[in-house]
Amino acid sequence: MTTSKPIISLQNVSKIFRTDEIETHALSQINFDIQQGEFLSISGPSGCGKSTLLSILGLLDVPSEGSYLINGSPTENLNLDQRAQLRCKSIGFVFQAFNLIGDLSVFENVELPLTYRDDMSKAERKVKVALALEKVGMDHRKRHFPGQLSGGQQQRVAVARALVCEPTLLLADEPTGNLDSKNGEAVIQLLGELNQQGTTICMVTHDSRYNDLAQRVVQLFDGKMVDEQVPIHPMAANQ
Secondary structure, eight states, X not given: OOOSOOSEEXXXXXXXXXXXXXXXXXEEXXXXXXXXXXXXXXXXXXXXXXXXXXXXXXXXXXXXXXXEEETTEEOTTOOHHXXXXXXXXXXXXXXXXXXXXXXXXXXXXXXXXXXXXXXXXXXXXXXXXXXXXXXXTOGGGTTSOGGGSOHHHHHHHHHHHHHTTOOSEEEEESTTTTSOHHXXXXXXXXXXXXXXXXXXXXXEESOGGGGTTOSEEEEEETTEEEEEEOOOOHHHHTO
């Protein structure tokens, strides 16, 4: 059992949306930590609160109650600029829809997050982009444009873009949602390989088939954390 301080900690997090006189409890008393190098999967049916939880983890929203800590520091009182700076340094996003820019090359898409940093030279950016593309096996396609790639290749480029800033946490939001089963499995396998190399990953999915590579699975239902499991991996079971 690890005694190290978690890099991510949610403590009694609730989220309430208020419209006129109606209150919607999207999340209720969520508690979990994410350790350095862990692969956590958040699973559950549509409407269970996964997207709301991901928005809080990604610093796009704040809890109504409770606290969210990154490396031991609370985040709920940060202003918009501070949240944006912390998000840029600490959080990498992989979206279901890839969100690549069509008129930028693969290289330029991956480089884009680095262009917002004024502490890095063009030569340094080039090295980081090359390393990120190599990690996902797309360095040979750096001059291509998104429209020239398959869906699976586009998602690999999106993963490289998320990794290029060397984030504390990689958030993957339904990363297989726009892919066929073959490409979906390939992307999940890629995330597993990145995790084995030390990347901390939190993946949101409604497809329980893709929980196999996770070290822990948090199950949500109606905004509540109803279960937490440690999957039995086939390789571990055979040892």
